[in-house]
Amino acid sequence: MKKIYVTTPIYYPSGAPHLGSAYTSVACDVYARFKRQDGYDVKFLTGTDEHGLKLQRKAEEQGISPQEYVDKMSNEFRALTEIMHLSNTDFIRTTEPRHHKAAQALWRKLEANGYIYKSTYQGWYSVPDEAYFDEDELTEENGVKLAPSGHKVEWIEEESYFFKLSAFQEKLENLYKTNPNFVQPKNRLNEVKSFVSKGLKDISISRTTFNWGIPVPGDDKHIMYVWIDALTNYLTSDGYPNDWPNPMSHWPATHVVGKDILRFHAVYWPSMLMGADIALPKQIQAHGWWTSEGKKMSKSFNNVVNPKEICDKYGTDQIRYFLLKEVPFGNDGDFSETRLQSRINAELANDIGNLFQRTLSMINKQCDGKIPALLELSDLDKNLFDLAEKTVKNARKSIENFEFHQALESIWTLVSAGNQYMEKTQPWTLKKEQPEQMKHHLRVLMEALRTLALLVEPFMPTAGKNFRKQLGIAENNFAQLETIPNLPVAAVLPPPFGVFPRVEIAEAV
Numbered sequence: 001m002k003k004i005y006v007t008t009p010i011y012y013p014s015g016a017p018h019l020g021s022a023y024t025s026v027a028c029d030v031y032a033r034f035k036r037q038d039g040y041d042v043k044f045l046t047g048t049d050e051h052g053l054k055l056q057r058k059a060e061e062q063g064i065s066p067q068e069y070v071d072k073m074s075n076e077f078r079a080l081t082e083i084m085h086l087s088n089t090d091f092i093r094t095t096e097p098r099h100h101k102a103a104q105a106l107w108r109k110l111e112a113n114g115y116i117y118k119s120t121y122q123g124w125y126s127v128p129d130e131a132y133f134d135e136d137e138l139t140e141e142n143g144v145k146l147a148p149s150g151h152k153v154e155w156i157e158e159e160s161y162f163f164k165l166s167a168f169q170e171k172l173e174n175l176y177k178t179n180p181n182f183v184q185p186k187n188r189l190n191e192v193k194s195f196v197s198k199g200l201k202d203i204s205i206s207r208t209t210f211n212w213g214i215p216v217p218g219d220d221k222h223i224m225y226v227w228i229d230a231l232t233n234y235l236t237s238d239g240y241p242n243d244w245p246n247p248m249s250h251w252p253a254t255h256v257v258g259k260d261i262l263r264f265h266a267v268y269w270p271s272m273l274m275g276a277d278i279a280l281p282k283q284i285q286a287h288g289w290w291t292s293e294g295k296k297m298s299k300s301f302n303n304v305v306n307p308k309e310i311c312d313k314y315g316t317d318q319i320r321y322f323l324l325k326e327v328p329f330g331n332d333g334d335f336s337e338t339r340l341q342s343r344i345n346a347e348l349a350n351d352i353g354n355l356f357q358r359t360l361s362m363i364n365k366q367c368d369g370k371i372p373a374l375l376e377l378s379d380l381d382k383n384l385f386d387l388a389e390k391t392v393k394n395a396r397k398s399i400e401n402f403e404f405h406q407a408l409e410s411i412w413t414l415v416s417a418g419n420q421y422m423e424k425t426q427p428w429t430l431k432k433e434q435p436e437q438m439k440h441h442l443r444v445l446m447e448a449l450r451t452l453a454l455l456v457e458p459f460m461p462t463a464g465k466n467f468r469k470q471l472g473i474a475e476n477n478f479a480q481l482e483t484i485p486n487l488p489v490a491a492v493l494p495p496p497f498g499v500f501p502r503v504e505i506a507e508a509v
């Protein structure tokens, strides 16, 4: 079986999960589910990044140990799996022994290959970003130096181990040239290239002034820089370093990350892997950032979208749909409840919901709930079948490129074609005079519904399953879509039920 490995970043459990964390995870999940339905063996990893000064300070603020703090907070991220209906096959915590071992093994390998040396670090560090910055990357406000993220930086002077990032400049430039799809979308690759072309300096990869992290092997006074530790998680979960790679492993992975952490994944990580003689990731997909009701999500604006609350209010499928339909992956997006409500009513309740409901109710009432037989196919019928076939191909191509909104556009073209077919053929007008013709049209529609049910399932797992149930389809693999028509004539279907209720749109105040 062909293998796929897709990862979310591991989240800092320094606060409750918000829409941003849910977004990356949902995108990876749709990709994972789609590929599974398409016959791949998919490994899907998510988890929490639990070391570093930021988390140590958070724990201190609450008067508990860092371990107690991350144990508590990590569970909130684990709960996202249930809340967002994620199908991850592993959840990694960097405080687990398996990870401790992998991070130390990778360090030793880099050291053995001559890419780690000891010296002294002097420079600026932003704790919220857990990142080092050069003087020329900083801005100043009222005498306070700020990182590009707007967070305050601190001056650090300490003995430190360094990673010879400078040794990889040419190799990286070569990589971006020979594999221009390594970073997607293209404009993000250009950012990375321009960063690398300015010249790479060696990076500090250990700290001595706090201790919440993985010790440097052979020198316990130092703990690993949290990003070196964190990036290794993608290997840990695949079984590194024990007898790895092996026929069970899934590496190389496709990493899905927010634009803010692209540099770590597209510059540092491939260098570390090259330095350790490990195969490079397949691809890095960078997505944009969400604001909420037009503003940066922040407690002070009271506009932080809580995944559990919003899913409880509108339904998990509906939120998943909105997140992937509202903006092209890669672009920034704004979360607005008004737009969410109108998409639910127009695209889910009206467009697709009604198409299923109307067709299945007529089958239930006019055909004794049995799948009708087809008569000879007209051009109109054939066109709908052709479009169904084309839609599967289009969706496949879009998903391969992480163009989720495009995949949904294609699927909705078939939804519209189904609705047009219904309007043109008006099966309800034929029930007395031409009952066989009526049944034929309903059956043609059912074939389009079959394709739709299977294609929406990766996006909206519950709705997809419910649609399938109503059509009497047990399996969700795409292989069955290669044959149209493909439903068993005279099979008895369960009574239909609504899948997408309308939401009440609140009056604008």
Ligand code: MSP
Residues within 6 Å of the ligand: 008, 009, 010, 011, 012, 013, 019, 020, 021, 023, 024, 049, 230, 231, 233, 256, 257, 258, 259, 260, 261, 288, 289, 290, 291, 297
């Ligand atoms: N722990 C590191 C990642 C290590 S991966 C080896 C980290 N964690 S994070 O919790 O700060 O961010 C995790 C992801 O959430 C990032 O990809 C980031 O881009 C994403 N988002 C955080 N806020 C977001 C929005 N408002 N919108 C979209 N994604 C956002 O960085």
